[in-house]
Amino acid sequence: MAKQHICITGNADHCPKARMTIQDTLDVVGGKWKLVLISILRDGKKRFRELSREAEISPRILSKELQELEMNGLVTRTVCNTRPVTVEYALTPYSDTLSEVIIAMHKWGKQHREKIIETP
Amino acid sequence: MAKQHICITGNADHCPKARMTIQDTLDVVGGKWKLVLISILRDGKKRFRELSREAEISPRILSKELQELEMNGLVTRTVCNTRPVTVEYALTPYSDTLSEVIIAMHKWGKQHREKIIETP
DNA sequence: GATACCAGTTACAAAAAGGATACCATGGCA
DNA sequence: TGCCATGGTATCCTTTTTGTAACTGGTATC
Numbered sequence: 001m002a003k004q005h006i007c008i009t010g011n012a013d014h015c016p017k018a019r020m021t022i023q024d025t026l027d028v029v030g031g032k033w034k035l036v037l038i039s040i041l042r043d044g045k046k047r048f049r050e051l052s053r054e055a056e057i058s059p060r061i062l063s064k065e066l067q068e069l070e071m072n073g074l075v076t077r078t079v080c081n082t083r084p085v086t087v088e089y090a091l092t093p094y095s096d097t098l099s100e101v102i103i104a105m106h107k108w109g110k111q112h113r114e115k116i117i118e119t120p
Numbered sequence: 121m122a123k124q125h126i127c128i129t130g131n132a133d134h135c136p137k138a139r140m141t142i143q144d145t146l147d148v149v150g151g152k153w154k155l156v157l158i159s160i161l162r163d164g165k166k167r168f169r170e171l172s173r174e175a176e177i178s179p180r181i182l183s184k185e186l187q188e189l190e191m192n193g194l195v196t197r198t199v200c201n202t203r204p205v206t207v208e209y210a211l212t213p214y215s216d217t218l219s220e221v222i223i224a225m226h227k228w229g230k231q232h233r234e235k236i237i238e239t240p
Numbered sequence: 241g242a243t244a245c246c247a248g249t250t251a252c253a254a255a256a257a258g259g260a261t262a263c264c265a266t267g268g269c270a
Numbered sequence: 271t272g273c274c275a276t277g278g279t280a281t282c283c284t285t286t287t288t289g290t291a292a293c294t295g296g297t298a299t300c
Contacts, residue, residue, distance in 0.1 A: 018159045019175065021229030022222070026155070028232060032146065032257075039138045048277050055139065058259060063278065084267060084276035101228055102142065104220040109141030111217065112148065152288075168247050178289060183248060204246040204297050242300085249294075256287065263280075269273085 028072050029098065033057060033065045038074065038095060039102055045090035074098070148192050149218065153177055153185045158194065158215060159222055165210035194218070 029035055033055065040046065040054050052062050066089060069075040074095040078088045149155055153175065160166065160174055172182050186209060189195040194215040198208045 017230075018162070018226055019156055021226045021233065022155055022159050024229035024233050025225040026152065030150075030152070032150070035142055035146070036139055039142050042138070049275090059278065060260095060280090061258065064257095079277095082276090084274095085265095087277060097231065098228060100224040101221070104224045105145040106138055106141045108218060108221055109144035110137075113141065113144050169245085172247095178291095179248060180250090180290085181288065199247095202246090207247060244297100244299080246297080247295095250292085252290085252292105254287105254289075256285100258285070259283085261281085261283105264278085266276080268275085270271100 025101070028074075029101070031065075033061065034069060035098075035102060035105065037062075037065060037069065038091065038098060039106070041075065041089060041091045041095075042102070045088045047086050047088055051089060145221070148194075149221070151185075153181065154189060155218075155222060155225065157182075157185060157189065158211065158218060159226070161195065161209060161211045161215075162222070165208045167206050167208055171209060 029038070036055055037051065037057075040051065046054070048059070048062070048066075051057070051066075052059055055062070057065070066075060066077065070077055073092055076090050076092055078090070080086045080088060149158070156175055157171065157177075160171065166174070168179075168182070168186075171177070171186075172179055175182070177185070186195060186197065190197055193212055196210050196212055198210070200206045200208060
């Protein structure tokens with residue numbers, strides 16, 4: 001993750017547009033968890049443990065994924081001064097630009113599930 | 121890959137829709153290469169070596185990814201009886217259902233690239 | 241015969257991802 | 271004082287994914 005094959009020099013000839021832009025997206029939001037976490041956070045902010053439980057993801061991985069999402073400006077981390085300190089994770093406005101991707105994947109997953117159930 | 125967390129029994133209460141459907145999609149089309157390959161094949165059918173060169177993917181991985189895509193009904197494999205045997209890979213009609221996902225990811229990658237270039 | 245291209249496969253290595261457990265610090269409660 | 275909960279981190283280990291290099295087998299070309 002975080003490698004960027006963004007070619008600023010712009011020799012677009014050997015840099016087929018479609019392939020590269022999709023790889024750029026995957027660099028930021030690819031992998032097993034990032035889109036799932038964003039999709040969960042679309043229901044509203046959550047705390048660390050809540051996310052861990054809802055996504056069924058171990059603290060270690062969750063911590064790493066959230067840091068990466070934060071670095072890419074998709075998620076904010078807020079420490080609340082409650083009695084046992086709690087931390088809230090929420091989506092940034094910028095993450096809204098991913099709506100189309102998430103909605104498309106959500107729709108496809110739904111229709112695909114229906115398809116493979118009716119034709120076993 | 122190929123694990124399915126599709127819960128046919130349908131206890132949807134502990135099966136939050138958005139999360140699961142996105143994971144279903146990732147099971148089929150997740151990973152580093154599948155969407156890239158599909159995106160390349162949208163320009164038209166390609167042979168094995170062509171794909172290998174265009175995606176800069178090694179034969180071993182390419183072979184595996186194509187098999188998985190074929191198993192999921194997204195790609196067809198056709199052996200042509202040319203002199204050195206060639207094999208053509210093409211998208212199936214069903215793969216068109218992924219258009220929205222691919223186009224959305226393509227658009228996002230493009231705009232994200234522009235964003236991070238202008239704000240370094 | 242030597243070379244090269246086709247479509248892969250095999251064996252092996254490296255890296256990434258994932259999981260389990262223990263641990264830290266803070267503070268509330270009994 | 272001991273025990274719980276919070277949000278993590280550290281350590282160790284296993285599994286999965288990805289990559290490299292070499293190789294097969296067939297055909298065509300030089």
